[in-house]
Amino acid sequence: MKRLCLDPLTRVEGHGRVELELENGRLSAARVALTESPRFFEGFLPGRPALEVPSLVCRICAICSGAHRVAAVRALEQAWQVQVPPVAARIRELLLLGGLIESHALHLFCLILPDLHAVDSILALLRQDQRIARRGLALKAFGNQVQELAGGRVIHPVNVEPGGVLFFPDPAALARLAEAAARWQDELPELLAVFGEAWRFPAAAAPVGRSLSIAPSDIPRLSGERLRVAGVGDVDAAHYGRLIQEQTLSHSHARRSLCQGEPLLAGALARARNGLHPSEPDAAGPTGIHGNNGCQARELVHALAQVRTLAEELLAEPRDIPLRAAVRVAPGSGTGLVEAPRGLLIHHYGVDDLGRIAAADILTPTAINQAAMEAQLLADLAEIEDEVALSSVAERIVRAYDPCISCAVHVLRK
Numbered sequence: 001m002k003r004l005c006l007d008p009l010t011r012v013e014g015h016g017r018v019e020l021e022l023e024n025g026r027l028s029a030a031r032v033a034l035t036e037s038p039r040f041f042e043g044f045l046p047g048r049p050a051l052e053v054p055s056l057v058c059r060i061c062a063i064c065s066g067a068h069r070v071a072a073v074r075a076l077e078q079a080w081q082v083q084v085p086p087v088a089a090r091i092r093e094l095l096l097l098g099g100l101i102e103s104h105a106l107h108l109f110c111l112i113l114p115d116l117h118a119v120d121s122i123l124a125l126l127r128q129d130q131r132i133a134r135r136g137l138a139l140k141a142f143g144n145q146v147q148e149l150a151g152g153r154v155i156h157p158v159n160v161e162p163g164g165v166l167f168f169p170d171p172a173a174l175a176r177l178a179e180a181a182a183r184w185q186d187e188l189p190e191l192l193a194v195f196g197e198a199w200r201f202p203a204a205a206a207p208v209g210r211s212l213s214i215a216p217s218d219i220p221r222l223s224g225e226r227l228r229v230a231g232v233g234d235v236d237a238a239h240y241g242r243l244i245q246e247q248t249l250s251h252s253h254a255r256r257s258l259c260q261g262e263p264l265l266a267g268a269l270a271r272a273r274n275g276l277h278p279s280e281p282d283a284a285g286p287t288g289i290h291g292n293n294g295c296q297a298r299e300l301v302h303a304l305a306q307v308r309t310l311a312e313e314l315l316a317e318p319r320d321i322p323l324r325a326a327v328r329v330a331p332g333s334g335t336g337l338v339e340a341p342r343g344l345l346i347h348h349y350g351v352d353d354l355g356r357i358a359a360a361d362i363l364t365p366t367a368i369n370q371a372a373m374e375a376q377l378l379a380d381l382a383e384i385e386d387e388v389a390l391s392s393v394a395e396r397i398v399r400a401y402d403p404c405i406s407c408a409v410h411v412l413r414k
Contacts, residue, residue, distance in 0.1 A: 001028070006391055009398060011111040011121070013063060014405025018377070018394050019251070025385050030377035032370055032398060034254040036405045045360040050076055050329060050351045054160065057347065057362070061407045062155045063106070066099040066147055067340035068407075069160050071347040074223060076162045077327075078237075078334030079351050085322045087314065088164030091150050094310045095157060096222040096338065097303045098146025103341035104268075104296045104303075105143055107402045108195055109136025112293055115396055116200040135191055139300075142180060146307055149173050164324035171319075174311045181308035188304060192297040196285040202393045204288020205379035209265030209372035211273040212244075212344055214337045221276070221306070222339045228274045229259060237335040240346055244363065253409040254367040263371035266343025267401060268295035276339070277302055289376050289400045296402070329355040340365055342404050366408035369401050 007017035014036040021029040039060055045053060053076065058069040070092055077084065084092075110122045113133065117125060125133035144154045149169045151157025159165045194200065214224030215234045227235045227243060235243050244264065246255040257264050269292040271277055277299060285294035333350040343365025350359035380397055384390050 004387060004391060006395060009395060011114065011399055012403050012405065014403070014408075016398075016403070016405050018398060020377070020381070020390060020394060022387075027378065027381045027384070027390065030374050030381070030394075031251050032373045032377070033252045034366070034370065034403075034405045034408050036253060036409045038253045038409045039406075042360045042362060042410060045349075045357045048357050050349065050355050050357055051162065053349065053357060053360075054162070055158075058156050060362075061404060063103055064099070064340050064342070064345070064404055064407050065156045066095045066151055066160075067338050067345050068347070069157055070096060070223060071336040071338040071340075071345050072349070073160050073162050074336030074338070075334040075347045075349050076336075076351070078336065079332035079349060080162070080327060080330055080334075081332075082163055082325050082327055084164050084325060087168075087317050087321050088323050090310055090314060091165045091169065091323075092160055093222060094169075094307065094314070095147055095150035095160065097307050097310070098143050098148075098150060100143070100222070100303050100341045101146060101300060101307070102140050102143025103402075104300050105136055105140035107341075108192075108293060108296055108300075109133060109140065111399060111402075112195070115399070116194055116197075132191055132194065135187065139184065139191070142184060145180075146177065149177060161324070163327040164322075166324070168319065168323060169314065171315055174315050178308050178311035178315070181304050181311065185301070185304050185308065188301055192300065195293055195297040198284065198286050201286035201290040201293075202380070202396055204286075204290055204397075205376070207265060207269060207289050207291065207372075208375040208379055209263040209270075209369070210259050211270035212259070212264045212266050212368065213271045213274045213276050214339055214344065216274070216276050224337050227337065227344070228276075229264070230273065232259070237337050237346075240335060240348070240363070241361075244368070246363070252370065254370055254405075255410065256371045257363065257368045258371055263375050264368050265372050266365040266368045268292050268299050268343075270343060271295070271299070271339060288380060289397060292400050292402070333359070340404075340407075342366060342402050342407075343368060345407075362410060364404070364407040364410070366401070366403040366405060367410065369403070370408070373398055373401055373403075
């Protein structure tokens, strides 16, 4: 038996490796090891005041800080039966859309685009003064502007608290945001065309895993009350533990997630399959798990339109409208669901009668995808014997999921 080890994985967020085992020159086993230093949030949160949780958990990751904060706040609001004012829900949605634009632009233009041009990094494209690379970075910066306006800061937002939001975004800045979103809507089709060109991607087997996302609703679209999983249907958020079975692994700092013994798939492709966005996967675009990148491109188009609409709707609201409902800290439990850029994010908290955290559980999209990544490697690489090609395609398969390893490394036993 021969063993190939891709260590470290490049152009992904965080540290990880892929181990491939070959018998008689053919792939026989594949493991994805997420080796970033573990986060122990579920270990140190119990005993802390529940109201501290949103500010603490958004530090799990700088890229996904807005999604973690909103998921935590929604879980606490469910525990305390708080109804958030509609305008506050819109401002939170604007924050999540900014995060999605920033994260998808980072992934597509900085991490995927070099593969499509057969270069090592976006720096090579910038040295060639390629317009698509420069404008991709500008789009990423626009996503940060949206997050800063809605959340109060570019990372680790401060505006979202249990009950609603603390302040209304500056109206003049909202008007500029709507105008900028309209300009980006005009420019995006040209910038994103390359991500729909199937010949630039490796041949691939069908995507592995049951699609998992929040169930579609009207507004907000990136957070919800129910889960949708292919082959099962819609399930209340409170029952997520029955739906998703987690296992600790000896080779990874992230838990493996399964549903009825099968891998799960979270992310843009899963959202499209579950009807969360109007755009279906493009039959003429990249196939297999690489279709996730085509779906990310279409989500950017959708997100820009939503940012423009939300900014215009907020500008039409009266300035004295309530932004935050009353909150009474009480014992209870709640589960918050958010579609982070990489896929479904679940936060669950139990609160004791002193207002302290009694239990905490956090499931992230990259941990949810870990089992699907390993099965997809086996499916896509089964017919490849050349070891250089095996390594190259294996990295592109993992990269297609857009893993966020910093969010995923939770290893405390349940």
